[in-house]
Amino acid sequence: MARKTPEVPATSLADIAFMLLIFFLVTTTMDVDSGLRRKLPQWAPDQEQEEEAEIKERNVFVVLVNRNNDLLVEGDFIRVDDLRERAKEFMANPYNDENLPEKEPLEVPYFGEQMVTKGVISLRNDNDTQYGTYLAVQNELVAAINELKDELSKEKWGKAYADLNIDQQRAVKMIYPSRISEAEPKGKNF
């Protein structure tokens, strides 16, 4: 009668598994890439300048960033920290100030007829501006619009903008469109 084969020892299984485990632990990168989402305008040579000329002065919020990373907003010299408030004031224009952008009536679902701002934020930077500053400015401008959207959705539905459904989000977006236009940077001017 043949002898029974002895059982394979399983004690080293743990060691092998550990080795694999350590390999995967070391090679793992769990970071999810995050960032500021923007959409570039369509490529259309020689059209931008004309388009820009059509917009009235009071409807444009001019943000200039120079090569020393200083900010000039609507002719005032301000810090990045104050930019958000200025941009919010511009986009909301709560008291219909004459120097702030015009509004036009627009039929918005959920809200009925609303006065919607015609304001456009125009961002222009120098070729020597640091990317860090540029992104900080972009971030503040996006934050300003996002805060306005959030305030409006809290007022209307008591929820943050991110928690609304798609139709509601679309309605809020109609009232506060994010219109940030970037002019071609100038080389050595201003």
Next chain:
Amino acid sequence: MSKFRKDDGKETPPISTASLPDIVFMLLFFFMVSTTMREVTVNVKQTLPDATELSKLEKKSLVSYIYIGEPKPSFQKTFGKAPRIQLNDQFASVGDIPDYITAEREAREEAERPSMITSLKVDVNTRMGLVTDVKQELRKAAALNINYSARKRAER
């Protein structure tokens, strides 16, 4: 009484390690599933800027990366200290971007192409001139969805 003191004097038996492999395998599978291997080695210095209004890039398969920054010390002899563009594993110039975008587009399914995102991983100290050139090339190549890669900043 003696019934309960049977083992008196004897040593406690060793804990069975038979289930150890199972536990380790469980961990192993977790890491295997959650791992994403780095596809490119980044040859430029990267200190990403901080921002608050971030959104996550959920579908990694749709993202193509453009790295911009000063070359790492080991590359500075050949490429100098000025910020450079890196596409895939090589340093590139602005003119190479359309080809890169086309290649990335070819690699995706037709249905996925409109929702492709280009993630710009740019060092904080880069001058905007270079970034603007890259953006113009992206516009020409009609890769309009972009993402300025940044880290989360604690709200002030």
